[in-house]
Amino acid sequence: MTFAKRTNWNTAPNALTQALERIKTAPDFIDLTVSNPTLCGFRYLAPALLQGFQSPQNLLYQPDAHGLPEARQSICAYYARRGVTVSPDQIFITANTSEAYTFVFKLLADAGDRVLAPAPGYPLIEYLAGLNDLTLERYPLCDRNGWSTDLKTLAGLLTAETKALMLVHPANPTGNYAAAEERAALIDLCTRFATPIIADEVFFDFAWGPQDRFESFASNNRGLTFTLSGISKILGLPQMKLSWIVVTGPEALRREACRRLEIISDTYLSASTPIQNALPFWFGREEAICGEIRSRIRENRALLEKAFGTHTRIKLSKGSGGWTSVLEMPADKPDEEWALYFLENFQTALHPGYLFDLPAEKSYLVVSLLIPPDKMHQGLGRLKLGLN
Ligand SMILES: Cc1ncc(COP(=O)(O)O)c(C=O)c1O
Incomplete structure (x- = not known):
């Protein structure tokens, strides 16, 4: 027998994953x-x-292809708080979010069709496109x-055959939102080619500047x-x-898109009733949850700025939001070698840039902003030490 070609992934562990297996149990290991x-x-x-799970409504099954009405109303209220009016029948x-991508791909594209996504970008996109034969x-x-879309190159790639333009707002791992002018240019381009936009806004609420405001797609x-979003990031509840x-x-x-999506969604109906019933309750705690995560990422971003904002050998990429930051390392080692070097010599894990398709001609490492700040402080100290 043979397996489907779309599952022919290379899953052999590389030097970095092997080293991580060995080192992750070390007592002084820091995972950045x-x-x-x-x-x-x-x-x-x-x-x-x-x-949020106490509702007796959890004992009922009332399937709805759009999702339960109260949950959808609470999502509309989330957008209303950001100045955007949408109605429950648009949700x-x-x-x-992976399932959300899959449903939209099923709606827009047949096997072999072209879709465009940013590079660098979210690593799972490649798998999601592959699993949907795109x-x-x-x-x-x-x-x-500071990172932004190369609009000129994008304009040369878009054609009437492009089935969707994906973007992440703010982008992962580079932390750039589509600012007003870029957003307008992206919308103009897509309108010109009648290309639907898939805007992943899972990190939308995590701007680093307290005064920064961006517009949702x-x-x-x-x-x-x-526009895709979800509680794994905006309410910090990926397990739900x-x-x-x-x-x-x-x-x-x-x-017409909604009519077709109803059938796709009705075929799966995978969001559970208790989780949907709990959503309005969790949104009631949004300020506390999102506020705590936001202060953490702002504190960690400030630590990074302090450590590498004006460093002579490491350049901290400018950005505006999200859960990660990008460090441009001295070019004398490729990114994987830098990651291995810090792992093996300083028991500190960082992502090499190639995981996110950061340009190979430079050497990048990616750091998470979610870690407890004392660990971040310690980890950044090790990075500095490693460069001396
Ligand atoms: C840009 C982006 N979109 C979506 C997700 C995943 O969201 P979910 O957990 O809802 O599938 C991630 C996870 O890291 C992400 O980085």
Whole structure:
């Protein structure tokens, strides 16, 4: 027998994963890559959060292809707090963001069709596109004193055959939001080619500057737009499994997209009733939860700025938000060698840039901003020491 070609992944451990296996149990190991908020010592993860499960409604099964109405209303209220008006019939609840991507891919593209995604970017996109039999093409983000879309190159890649343009707002791992001008240019381009936008906004609420304000793609009605988000990041609850798609765009197109998405979603109905019923309760704690995560990432970002903002050998990429930061290392070692060097000599784990398709001609490491600040402080001290 043979397995499907789409599963022919290279899963052999490389030098870095082998070293990590050996070193991760060392008593002084510091993991600067942790991105699971349930392992980062946050106070919001208290038993009181489980009170959201007390509703007797959890004993009923009332399937709805869009997701339960009260949960969808609480998602609309989330957007209203950000100045965006959407109605519950524009929302589809899914079990996670990967499923949301899959539903939108199923809606827009057939096997072999082209979709565009940013590079550097979110590593899972390649798997999601592959599992849906899509041809993934990359458009570049460039670091010009802060990362942004290379609009000229993107314009040359978009064609009437492009089935979707993906973007992450703010981007992972580079931390750039599509600022007003870039957002307008992206929307113009996609409108010109009638290309639907898939905007992943899971990190939208994590701006590093307290005064910074950005606009969600959920307010775009010029062309068909699918805005994805979920509670794994915005409420720091990845174990609960709830995400959504907001469908916006010209009314007739939007309605047709929703009619088709209803059938896709009805085929799976994977978001559980208790989690959907708990959503309004959790949103009631949004300020406390998101506020605590935001202060953590701002504190860690400030530590990074202090350590490497004006460093002569490591350049900290400028950015505006998200859960990660990018360090440009001296080019005398490739990224994997830097990661191995810190792991083996300083028991400190960092992600090499290639995991996120950061440009190979330079050497990048990626750091998580979720780790407890005392560990961050210690870890950054080791990075400095390693360069002396
Ligand atoms: C850009 C981006 N989108 C989506 C996700 C995953 O979201 P979920 O846990 O809802 O599938 C991640 C996880 O790291 C991410 O970085």
